[in-house]
Amino acid sequence: MHQFDLSNAQWHASSYSNGDGGNCVEVTDTVPGLVPVRDSKLGTDGPVLTFPSRTWTHFLGLLRG
Template identity: 65%
Template structure:
């Protein structure tokens, strides 16, 4: 199921983990109530994943705890 959200007023910020040479650039918007939109900064007019805020919080907590080790 797909639900469309108006993200025209979203304030995007690049992840601190994105590299600076134009590679893996992820942006998130923090000002969308109850959700966290995520997009590829290289394609700002492309699609965004909109994740429930509770799910995003659980994901960030898992990353910080080392549940997804880097290679």
């Protein structure tokens, strides 16, 4: 398992997240070739899932239909 320093990462909230701090999925592009994803409801130091960029792009394509 790889560890990445995401302490200075710029996180971007999903466009589907609501404005009151709930239901917020965030991603960052600070790790080349990978897409770290977190749930901001769990706090900024909560768990982060990391996906290969290609897998994340495919996933988004499936969501868009």
